[in-house]
Amino acid sequence: MTSIDALIPFERPHDPAALRARDADELARYAADPEHHWFRRRACAEALTGRVPEERVPGLLAVVRDGEETAELRVALLDLLAPLGDRAGLLSWLRHPDRGQDGPYGLRQAFLKARGVLGDRTATAGLADLAANPWRHLRELGEAGLDALADRHGLATVLADLGAARPEDRLARDRLRHRAGPDATRHGPARSLADPSAGSLGGFLADSLADSLADPDRLVAHQAHTLVTDPDLLRTLLGSNPPEEAALWAVCALHRLTGDDAEARAWYERLGRPRVEVPGLPEDVRRAIVHEYAGWCEPGTDPRWRVEALCTEPPAAVDVDVQLRRVTEALSAVGIAFEPPVSAHQDNGAGEGSYHLVRLGGDEDALFASTLGPFVGGADDSPARPALERAGLRWVDEATAGTTVTGLCVYHFGERGPLTVDTLLFYWQD
Template identity: 55%
Template structure:
């Protein structure tokens, strides 16, 4: 019989199917030995699903409780043994709030939900309202288990409804029950309103709501939901005109800057964004993207003619050895210049930079400090773990690792 190590080679594809047929007691003993590679032990935990030897349960529970154990193994074991009620007192202990293993506090909350602990409902609702999909899934799994055991009304009562995350849970439950959630398009929390927008599916109700909506944002959300359902640009533009083509006004953001930013970021903007940005992207023509090869050749010629002898252009991801973004980099000495892929924009982050005049003479628009610092209000973009409005400079010359 093949060993666990041969089924799970250091290099190559693991034979998960054969692992599921492996002797359950042998798998449990392998998991309990901390000298075995943690990643193999985690895969063995997954292979034990539905066939945990009762004689090994105490030892496996001990692995969960051991803070010195690898977090990934502990989390996998929590999923495996989520039906063991004897684990609940440990899960509920106040010491669990400062668990050192990454992802362990969230996994503990999910396990409490699976074990029917209603005191975890509020924290689970907070997880379920997270913008991180993995965290959201853990919260929803715990809440769903509570609903299955106690019913929706009991969990709603535990939450109270005063927080955005409580209302988000209510929206999901009402939608699941086949109830209309259109009214939640006007929720004061944009993430809750965005959730409702993603769920509504009654075109007739949405069309009527355009005239009933208590706020412009709510009406715009109805328009975006209608577009999601029909994907009819003619209808969407007609609705936009009917609403007066509402826009987010940003002082200092002229049309040449606005259009590429709208079409690069508004379609996939974060849920806390003003929905008017997305409607604008749906109803306006995107600007023509520059011919990258020609634009960079022009920049190279201008910089070379000015005697700056640049190296480049190099894509920003290659320049920073990871990630990607919206600009190329020219570098010489201690200096560098960025040329955007979104338009004829260039910057060196200094108004008197040596490259400014040569590039402006070649038709580029230099993004000076004042312009670079214009905050594009309520257009939330993911940027190094944050989901907030960014400045023009960060958007035209965006990099993410």
Template identity: 55%
Template sequence: MTASIEALFPRDGRDDLVALRAVDADELARYVADPANPWWQRRPCATALAGRVPEQRVPELLARVRDPQEVGEVRKALLDALAEQAGTGLLPWLQHEDQRHSRSIGMPEAFLKARGVLGDRTATAELATLANDPWRHQHVVGAAGLDALIARYGLAALLADLGDLQRPEDRVLRTRVRHLTGEDVTDMLADPDRAVAHHAQSLLSDADRLREYLGGAPTTEAKLWAAYALHRLTGDTARTRAIYDTLGRPRVEVAGVDEELRKAIVHQYGHRCQRQSDPRWRIEALCTEQPEPTDQDEQLRRATTALLAADQAPQPPLSCGQYHQQGDGTYHIIRFGGARPLLVSTLGRFVTAQDADPAIRRALESAGFRWIDATTGAIQVTGLCVYHFGAREALDVRTLLFYWQD
């Protein structure tokens, strides 16, 4: 039995689910229930049990789900298979507080999804939170649980479970539900939570309706979201700039950030900022002229020459990805002597180094560079939320000019 199943796993590691679904369900269930078998083969076998778990094997498979020492990938696959099958007695265990807050990575979310699949409407609010998570792998799990509840009880029941919709994630779900039923959700561009408004604009597809809404939108932000959605649909930059001008070219003012810094930052991050960012940054990125592209090779040659002029011994430049041996970002590093390395931004003529000799700064400024000191570097660029090592918040000038992400 074991040999016949293991023969279906080719050496390249790909799972042949079609072949596994042709295997006798009882044989698959016994293979999955035996923890002595490799977990990476038991997981696809559990997936292949979907819709055909043998009733007599349910207790053994539930034992594997309940075992905190079992590999999480196997537990998740078994949860999916068992949740689709009535009469397993899985739901009461899932509803137990200790199980919902399991410390195993990914398991609390998998438990929550299974509760949705099993029709547990008390999970609706938690699933709405999970479905609104910015991490896609979390969002997908939450959305699957919600979709199962919608299929079972209908959209109206799901919205009733959410009550007064005070939470932004509840309003995101309401927006999605309204859109699914064919309602126009343009009014949600005026939601006070930017993540909700951003979600609404992503669903809109009627350019004429957006043009009509622009004239009567209740807030400047709502008008900017409408302009952003309209640009997404039409790609008409000239029209977007005309709207921007009509609105008075609104922007987020940041004290201490001059036009040179601002232009470099907005055109690097305004097009890819996080959903809770102020829409003024997005529209400014669309409607203002980009800075001149930086000749990075020439810039690095000038920086190296300036360090030599300051009696330093610069090493060959490295990109921040090379320096950290992973990832990428917006600066190069030039090491010299025993001092902290020089950071040379790819976004413009910006350089910095911690605890640098004043002579080094003077040499670089004489070569046409702009030194970013501690005061300027510490300025927070408000309303522009950028992903950085798991966080999605406003960053300071130094981090944005000299950005690295692994």
């Protein structure tokens, strides 16, 4: 028979089906044995889902408790064992203050999720915090723990535990109500903006759409606009003169559901074409930035940016080769030596970006040529500036470059807030 080691090679993905076909007791003994590599032990743990031999549970739990074991293995075993219930005081062990301290990456969060799976209502607030995490793999742990609590204790109990004071709590409440469906928590007459018998209204949104879209925390409003499923409900809301931000989120949601550009633009005009004013931001630079980033900006972005991108014309696409030729010809015409342009990827040796770097000969001077439009930048006193401006390129001076584009939140090396013009026009991300 092929050995378990041979079924889990290091140099290529293993075959989960072949591993699941092995005897459960054999897999459990392998997973608990510290003589084997943690990577292979983890694969055995995953292959044991739904068929853990009862007599092997104590030994596997001992691995979970062993602080010297690899975190990834401990997490896999915890995912395997927590659904079996509170064996050998697992919940008490998980609730110990030491388990809430920072440790190997992801372990504390996995412990918190397991408490939810085991029905521990004292974990509710921590799970709501985790479910609001911007990193999806951590957010999903929090959501799984909350879902397990709702399944164990009932939705109403978990909603009462959460309350609504914090944005994290409101995020969790809205998602749980949506998951449960439109009728799960309705008591008495529905406060719907539309007839609740008319079909799917997007879960909780039938009752509280306006409140959620107008939430003072944009993460709550952003989530709400992704959950609503009924275009007619959104149209009814838009016709009821809601707060401006709620209306803008509704326009975003409506366009997501229908793809109707003309309807979105009609609502945009009716709302008075609201936008975020940014002093010092030239219109052509603004247009390039909003149409590049509003489609993948972070949830905390002001919805005015999102709707502006939906409802205004984008700039003409940049022919990068033509633009670089304009740059190099302009430099050559005035006798400025330069090195061949290199992309953001080449400049940094990794990642992608929205610029090419042109190093000028003879000193440390360099130019950045954006791929988002006819924009070039560098030191304001660069000898290349007059030639490039005569060639029809916009020089992004240092004052403009340092302008923060408020309300437009873009991911950049772990941060998710507004960035300056130079970072957006000449963007790079590893």
